[in-house]
Amino acid sequence: MQNDSQILKPQAAPLMLGLAGFGTVGSGLIRILEENREAIIRRVGRDIRIKTILVRDPGKTRACAMPEGARFCGSREELLNDPEIEVVVELMGGLDAAGALIRAALAAGKHVVTANKALLAEAGNELFTLAQDKGLFLGYEASVCGGVPVVQALRSALSANEFSSLTGILNGTCNYIISSMTINGTSFDCALKQAQELGFAEADPTLDIGGFDTAHKLILLVRLAWGVDYPYAELPVTGIRSISPDDIQFAREFNYTIKLLGRARRDANGRIEAGVFPAMVPTSYLLARVGSSYNAVRLEGNAVGSIFMHGKGAGDTPTGSAVAADIMEIARGDRPNNLGYNLRGLPPADIVPTEEAISSFYIRLRVKDRIGVMRDVATVLAEHRISIQQALQKGTDDIVSLIFMTHACKTKDVIGALAKLAAMDFMGAEPVYYRVLPPPCGD
Amino acid sequence: MQNDSQILKPQAAPLMLGLAGFGTVGSGLIRILEENREAIIRRVGRDIRIKTILVRDPGKTRACAMPEGARFCGSREELLNDPEIEVVVELMGGLDAAGALIRAALAAGKHVVTANKALLAEAGNELFTLAQDKGLFLGYEASVCGGVPVVQALRSALSANEFSSLTGILNGTCNYIISSMTINGTSFDCALKQAQELGFAEADPTLDIGGFDTAHKLILLVRLAWGVDYPYAELPVTGIRSISPDDIQFAREFNYTIKLLGRARRDANGRIEAGVFPAMVPTSYLLARVGSSYNAVRLEGNAVGSIFMHGKGAGDTPTGSAVAADIMEIARGDRPNNLGYNLRGLPPADIVPTEEAISSFYIRLRVKDRIGVMRDVATVLAEHRISIQQALQKGTDDIVSLIFMTHACKTKDVIGALAKLAAMDFMGAEPVYYRVLPPPCGD
Numbered sequence: 001m002q003n004d005s006q007i008l009k010p011q012a013a014p015l016m017l018g019l020a021g022f023g024t025v026g027s028g029l030i031r032i033l034e035e036n037r038e039a040i041i042r043r044v045g046r047d048i049r050i051k052t053i054l055v056r057d058p059g060k061t062r063a064c065a066m067p068e069g070a071r072f073c074g075s076r077e078e079l080l081n082d083p084e085i086e087v088v089v090e091l092m093g094g095l096d097a098a099g100a101l102i103r104a105a106l107a108a109g110k111h112v113v114t115a116n117k118a119l120l121a122e123a124g125n126e127l128f129t130l131a132q133d134k135g136l137f138l139g140y141e142a143s144v145c146g147g148v149p150v151v152q153a154l155r156s157a158l159s160a161n162e163f164s165s166l167t168g169i170l171n172g173t174c175n176y177i178i179s180s181m182t183i184n185g186t187s188f189d190c191a192l193k194q195a196q197e198l199g200f201a202e203a204d205p206t207l208d209i210g211g212f213d214t215a216h217k218l219i220l221l222v223r224l225a226w227g228v229d230y231p232y233a234e235l236p237v238t239g240i241r242s243i244s245p246d247d248i249q250f251a252r253e254f255n256y257t258i259k260l261l262g263r264a265r266r267d268a269n270g271r272i273e274a275g276v277f278p279a280m281v282p283t284s285y286l287l288a289r290v291g292s293s294y295n296a297v298r299l300e301g302n303a304v305g306s307i308f309m310h311g312k313g314a315g316d317t318p319t320g321s322a323v324a325a326d327i328m329e330i331a332r333g334d335r336p337n338n339l340g341y342n343l344r345g346l347p348p349a350d351i352v353p354t355e356e357a358i359s360s361f362y363i364r365l366r367v368k369d370r371i372g373v374m375r376d377v378a379t380v381l382a383e384h385r386i387s388i389q390q391a392l393q394k395g396t397d398d399i400v401s402l403i404f405m406t407h408a409c410k411t412k413d414v415i416g417a418l419a420k421l422a423a424m425d426f427m428g429a430e431p432v433y434y435r436v437l438p439p440p441c442g443d
Numbered sequence: 444m445q446n447d448s449q450i451l452k453p454q455a456a457p458l459m460l461g462l463a464g465f466g467t468v469g470s471g472l473i474r475i476l477e478e479n480r481e482a483i484i485r486r487v488g489r490d491i492r493i494k495t496i497l498v499r500d501p502g503k504t505r506a507c508a509m510p511e512g513a514r515f516c517g518s519r520e521e522l523l524n525d526p527e528i529e530v531v532v533e534l535m536g537g538l539d540a541a542g543a544l545i546r547a548a549l550a551a552g553k554h555v556v557t558a559n560k561a562l563l564a565e566a567g568n569e570l571f572t573l574a575q576d577k578g579l580f581l582g583y584e585a586s587v588c589g590g591v592p593v594v595q596a597l598r599s600a601l602s603a604n605e606f607s608s609l610t611g612i613l614n615g616t617c618n619y620i621i622s623s624m625t626i627n628g629t630s631f632d633c634a635l636k637q638a639q640e641l642g643f644a645e646a647d648p649t650l651d652i653g654g655f656d657t658a659h660k661l662i663l664l665v666r667l668a669w670g671v672d673y674p675y676a677e678l679p680v681t682g683i684r685s686i687s688p689d690d691i692q693f694a695r696e697f698n699y700t701i702k703l704l705g706r707a708r709r710d711a712n713g714r715i716e717a718g719v720f721p722a723m724v725p726t727s728y729l730l731a732r733v734g735s736s737y738n739a740v741r742l743e744g745n746a747v748g749s750i751f752m753h754g755k756g757a758g759d760t761p762t763g764s765a766v767a768a769d770i771m772e773i774a775r776g777d778r779p780n781n782l783g784y785n786l787r788g789l790p791p792a793d794i795v796p797t798e799e800a801i802s803s804f805y806i807r808l809r810v811k812d813r814i815g816v817m818r819d820v821a822t823v824l825a826e827h828r829i830s831i832q833q834a835l836q837k838g839t840d841d842i843v844s845l846i847f848m849t850h851a852c853k854t855k856d857v858i859g860a861l862a863k864l865a866a867m868d869f870m871g872a873e874p875v876y877y878r879v880l881p882p883p884c885g886d
Binding site for chain 1: 451471
């Protein structure tokens, strides 16, 4: 019996795809299906072919050649009315056209694979219910952390856990900018410009640096980890624009690294506290070691303990790797439950208001260097029940930086104290505060 | 439609399990199924119950209470003849009895979930073929890296990749011992004793510290990544006994950390070079940061780039988490392909003989401190085509340490050179050599 290897099932007809969008990820997918064709057939038992590609402008120059046997089309209907096409791969991005395509594809009985985190964050509950009612697969492994297999892990291999928290570096552009500021000591604007020149950031970087892309992905992770629908519009989101080289330097002095995190926790009452914000991460955390444009997720489950996954979160073939994996599930005949729950539609999340969230904080004030300022600041903090763990004054100009690391306190107390301080006449700039992650407990 | 959540399918009859073995992992599984019962039902749509537990000694004290409604049995037949039991969970360990149980369970038409890496490494090709012929699921997520979802990732979410290498810290006991030697500067014997006192190492630690447990897991990873059967008996295995505090100190001076690795690469001709050995890992690698008894795997795929996964590789509920996930797949009605290939039995691996493997090496010699030794050593190395990258002499006793970091060379040349050196009259101890991993390329 040993090593008596045989093909299990004779090769079936190719699985035919209709692809919508021929940009970075579309090109990556095409390359993977070409270059790894033999390996893919060896795994799933049939070929996977792109038949039709929906694009607005067939004349545009693309990053790779048209796949053999494929043709362009200009209308959704051409994809959807083709009975040979079993799977619609949506890689157009955006909300309206992509949403309309996915709804129509599901209505036409076609499986859908997408990398569209924005759409799934905003309309996921509706789209997953549509897919479920039709018994169709709506694959979205590529929509969180590109090639890092976190969607499948949450849906399946880690699904025996009750999760207490999940923390992710979910946006490569932001991590590239912050890492570059950390290593080179450059300003935010400088690092952003460099990231744009190298292709790590868009010309309009708002979606990334505003934290909104991270927020989309966090909504999907919350849905997978806890089986609840957290409305995207209610998620508190802070981007990275306010981070100064000073903050990074101060963080280092306290043994922390600044990262933009998407983070969610569930409390003992099942309430979800979630948000996107720059945070001080202890340097001993693996999360603090995530450099360049890499992504990572740390999950904390009551059975498994902490799980950390790290890899490329964007780019042509890393994201294409996840798209192709979802397509291969369909080619194999597997029909995984899209969300991993025995539910049609998810119930709304019971949300902890941000102001109630408890954390340690880093507070940075720019103040005029004169007598009594420290006393006044300390008085305001004390009035707001904020206990100081460490303090640091730096600078020799008229304006100096006052840095505080607090003990755990309520976010609303910090917001209240900083609002009061902002109005005082010794303040030289808007106060800044970031959360501080607790030191790791043996992991 | 938003938030209109309904139960998808009415609750089916519970999935009934027969459990073989009530040790650490068995207790962990029982606790997970009890404590997370509600969450599990919410995910899979039915309860999961342990009906019968096969043990040798029902009177023995266990780490947790008998699950409600379960009973002990003393013979395999009682499990296998019970038509209500759909899944046999094999957590006895060992080869013969466990193998006989799994064969009989598959023959009786029952799905099998196991954490038995030794058995699957030695008899996997036979057992997977048996399961396939019967259309049964043989789940083994728990057999590699405990709760870290690497089996599923290789079988599915990363399966569009051609892998070039995989590198793992796969044994928590060894990593605990090496980490403890690294942090505390203690000797191997001391660190082993401490690990035994803390329950991280068995009374007879041979399976772990000899590298054999790592080897079992590596065989399973090679099977998943490349769809080939690498005979366990042919895998070169070096354990951690020869590591001295000196080696760890020297490694640090060269910016490396010593780790016991299971590592496999595939060359351009599809040949597999695999082995278990202590290696110098550049400190900038995430693998170098894996502390205590944690496990980690780094995969390199042609589409996804590098993926790194980290978590608890052993212990009651971390391993139980993976066992429970496999059981949940069965409860959902999913029947993933056990190996992820459209093959009945895997073909044999085309193996690169260890001696042909090319690597940089760390070489440590203990030599008598006298004139001409360095010249003689350097001559022997040159005769064997070994080019020295860095050299270091340390020590003030009669016997000093000579350390070399080489450029890339053939393993057989190192073995040849050290055999010649070992016979020389100035040698104070057996020469030691470890591989050196190349520095990371941007990851």
